[in-house]
Amino acid sequence: MESLVKRIKWMGLGLIIMLFVMMFFGLFIPLDRQIETSNKENFVISVDAYESSINHYIKNLAKLSNVMTSDSHNGHGIIEYLNDEKTRSELKEELAIRFNQNYLVSEACYLRREVNQVLLDEVGTQLFEFVYQQTFNEQSWLVTFEEKTFLIIYQPIIHESLYLGHDLYYFDLSIYVDENNQKGISYELFSTLNEVTEYLEAYDYYTLDGKLVYETNSKILVVGQIKDIYGFYMISIDKTLLKPHLERIYYNVAVIITFVFVVFFIFNGMTIYKVKKAMLKSAQKTNEYRLIADYDSLTYALSRSYFERWRKEFHQKAKEEGWFASLIMIDVDNLKQINDVYGHVLGDDVLREVGSRIQNSLRANDLFFRFGGDEFVLILEDCPIEIAEKILNRIISEVKAINHYLFDVEISYGIERLTNGDLVNDVIHKADIKMYKNKRSKKS
Secondary structure, eight states: OHHHHHHHHHHHHHHHHHHHHIIIIIIIHHHHHHHHHHHHHHHHHHHHHHHHHHHHHHHHHHHHHHHHHTOHHHHHHHHHHHTTSSOHHHHHHHHHHHHHHOTTSOTTEEEEEEETTEEEEEEEOOOSOOOOOSSOSOSEEEEEETTEEEEEEEEEEEETTEEEEEEEEEEETHHHHHHHOBTTEEEEEESSHHHHHHHTTTSOEEEETTEEEEEOSSEEEEEEEOTTSBOEEEEEEEGGGGOTTHHHHHHHHHHHHHHHHHHHHHHHHHHHHHHHHHHHHHHHHHHHHHHHHHBOTTTOOBOHHHHHHHHHHHHHSOOOTTOEEEEEEEEETTHHHHHHHHOHHHHHHHHHHHHHHHHHHSOTTOEEEEOSSSEEEEEEETOOHHHHHHHHHHHHHHHHTTOOSSOOOOEEEEEEEEETTOOHHHHHHHHHHHHHHHHHHHHO
């Protein structure tokens, strides 16, 4: 039964370990990878929306600047200025008014106007000290200055097919970038691809849907080119955002597994409880059976089967050096005649009374066996023969005191010394010879 309980416990522990292993390697890891991969692909696809947004924003800025520069008032005013029909101050005032009326040109814009290679005016908030370019290979491009990215748009001033000069618009794109930044998602703009590669040179990259994808320990970064201008954007996202529902899934799975564990523990606990209850009941029955087997029901002395077990253990287990005991054989005289004449009921009463008086005369650690029908064996450990004889005399006196009105009750005895190296049966045999010698001496 105990082995069964241990087996149930080990089976339960094995099941728990197996469930955790299956949960971790068979569920959480594949689920984690699948969700992360799927959300990563969705994120890269969503980058297209941002790319379209910034392209549209830059197109609007280019359109706005073109409308403002190509305004016919500009051409007329510059011609009048060149013909000395209008002062420079008047021309600058007109430019400032039109600049401020343009709803798309915010305070994050700076305008520099040149006519005949001479600076005519500067309007707006001067965002930085720039280096003037004499020639322009692009109509628009990005520059980076003081950790900010600016869009520069070149617009020529043409009036009646006559080139008068040009406008340079500087737009601070950091405002647009900040407006699009979200929790866990950030945007950056770069003027050249070298700036991007220097920024990410420590990380490996791969291509996905035509875009460069870099991965760090905590982020995924997607790099793409801005359409129509030479510039690049980079969008980064925290990897934790790629698994927004995974914690909920973990929670649901954990609840299910916890429920399974609870049910299993309840079932396992009930099983163990029932097994232990059955074991306890069986142990109680075993103790009852052993009590019946170990004790004589009539005299309450230890049984012959118990004596045989004790004898085997005596020979199997080595006793300490110098161990000894006194062994006494006792026989109730004339018990057969009592049974034949007065009946077995009275004979049993005699045996019961003799056994009780012997038991009461012994020490607490002495062994008292019913060896046969009317024979008893006493093992008095650490008891010299002299002391054993005194105990035996007390037993004889107690038995004689029974004083049955129909007959006298007496016992015969034999006493021998039992030591560590003796065979119990040999000592029993010697004591038995002395006992029958004592019995014959009474008859003679």
